[in-house]
Amino acid sequence: MKMIEGGVCAAQGFTASGVHCGIRKNRDKRDLALIVSEKRAAAAAVYTQNLVKGAPLLVTKENLADGYASAVICNSGNANTCNANGVEIARDMCALVEKYTGVPAADVIVASTGVIGQPLDIAPIAGGMEALASGLGRDSLPAAEAILTTDTRVKSVAVEFSLDGKTARLGGIAKGSGMIHPNMATMLVFVTTDAAISPAMLQKALSADVKKSFNRVSVDGDTSTNDMCAILANGMAGNAEIAGEGADYDAFCAALNAVTSALCRMIARDGEGATKLVECALAGAKTQAVADAVSKSVICSSLVKAAMFGADANWGRVLCAIGYAGADVDVNKVDVAFRSAAGRVGVCKNGAGVPFSEEEAKKVLLEEEVVIEVNLNDGAYSSVAWGCDLTYDYVKINGDYRT
């Protein structure tokens, strides 16, 4: 497997496009994205577990009921959530895709992201469709830009891998930044592949993957109403369709996880206001559930996040977050260290502090990617969780997001 360029257009048969249609006021910001597969593709998706669900998710769920789809349409600037006519608007978006691309409306994945509870006008979308459809091409970037909200960076990644003697590709784009605390699903992520895989196995692979990828990310503890991760597999790599477990399924899952975990790191690093990626690498847990709960608790702690912003080696807050994780942990066995490109500093052994150089720790924590290593010394399970620091800019961005 190797990393390649191309995002959602890396796989054969996929084109994408992104335009500014006018949902957002800033004319320099694209706000409408389209991805199309030239062959009808096996499709799978996972959705937010928030009881308040964006209307597009309901429509996508209907459209994916048969396990196949051929296109994705997604707008930013408005979540189309908590609106009386939301489902109608989402269906209208699918109908527009049919009108301009020929893909049947029932084969369209529809998604929206932005402010909750403001009616979404179909007019700018209808007005932008011609440019959107005619712009379809092999460049993934305009679509990757169009799905962003407060994100500061495009999130795009792809891999090439061997499958059944054929070369397959799998790539994805993501929207992250705020209201990021996925639960059983994720923020907006679209993944395409030319691997041949049955809808059932595709759903199985995706559902298993999100538990160790997107569900391990948190920016601010708020589980969005519009989280969705969807994948299209059009089979154009020519491999024998993956219809059960085995070496091919494992190779596919490995490729999928390479892409999703890279997107996770990008989403966490570009959390609203974030200056750094904070990873909790947890080892020595009694069970997988303990490993998952404790690592996530550490990266979710507002106090740990603020300390990371200040490059303050305040490891007591890490212990505190371990202690309230609701997991079976012997706190007297816990070791903690901070690690980054600048080095590694052990700060806690068996639940108590050890002498360390504050200066060295500061150097480690000033890096853009910091790992909080936790060893529970209590078993063989491990886990990783990705978050970011809590900064003035997070407050600034969210103190006045709507204006």
Next chain:
Amino acid sequence: MKMIEGGVCAAQGFTASGVHCGIRKNRDKRDLALIVSEKRAAAAAVYTQNLVKGAPLLVTKENLADGYASAVICNSGNANTCNANGVEIARDMCALVEKYTGVPAADVIVASTGVIGQPLDIAPIAGGMEALASGLGRDSLPAAEAILTTDTRVKSVAVEFSLDGKTARLGGIAKGSGMIHPNMATMLVFVTTDAAISPAMLQKALSADVKKSFNRVSVDGDTSTNDMCAILANGMAGNAEIAGEGADYDAFCAALNAVTSALCRMIARDGEGATKLVECALAGAKTQAVADAVSKSVICSSLVKAAMFGADANWGRVLCAIGYAGADVDVNKVDVAFRSAAGRVGVCKNGAGVPFSEEEAKKVLLEEEVVIEVNLNDGAYSSVAWGCDLTYDYVKINGDYRT
């Protein structure tokens, strides 16, 4: 029942004191507090559910095993947590109380708050004891000041009430500010009363009360390692000892809740960096558990908190927080309004937005105390939760707390 002055010295037989002994560098900040009852008092406490527990909590639990105590000693500036010799130091603090006041060490409640994981030196405490003991008097303020950390306001409240034909008093002081997300217990709160009540009934009253008082508060979602709420009841009001349920017990519980819920509001209002108190008043829930979970979820949302800071009527974030509360809610029945001294603005009806004046909403949200009214229209249970806004100053305070 009426509100009175006097904090923990409002009840008969209690004296208090607070000094700067040198744990904190700032010589203007008191860092050691003492409360003494002239009669041995029934005593009860609740503690953090964090698995990492401050050493003072372990010692206090031992000392309260017999249901009685006569004094409280508490330092700020160091949490005496995750230190190898923490229990020893906490016991030394109790021994110092015995030496300087005559209260047996086994009748002392000991508490600490501040940085986790830094050894606590007994020397400044020993050096400050003489001044501390000789300063004991009927003024609650020095003790109320000495337990504070990043708090900007003293938290003190007391009530007078009738019990069995006698006049009883009950008052408390609290330390709040950061790492505030109590779970089955609370931040540091000390309550005194001259009511006569058995240790068992006192513990019962306190345990029931914290569920609807301190456990309904969150500043930053971080459950501290040192949360403790302790109450001393010395019986000097002269009422017949409350030894079971009935009118007297109910009157006592009402007085207790008047004091604790007032302290809750003070703690939330003075959350680290907070500019306002944010209350979620929830009605119409199917069960008490739903009411509690949903109201707490709303005040814990970083995005709701940041919107409150910006006085932005972004009610979609309230809906989002309701949706991920993990509670059985029909989101299509939810109504939301914002209320304050400046008025009341309905923003959501049956889960969808209603037209409202942004200008009016801004005026409402600019007040120092804002209520988010949520009606689930799904049952008869209600709940209140207290929080605060998320501000630049929260990040500033916690980005560099230790220096």
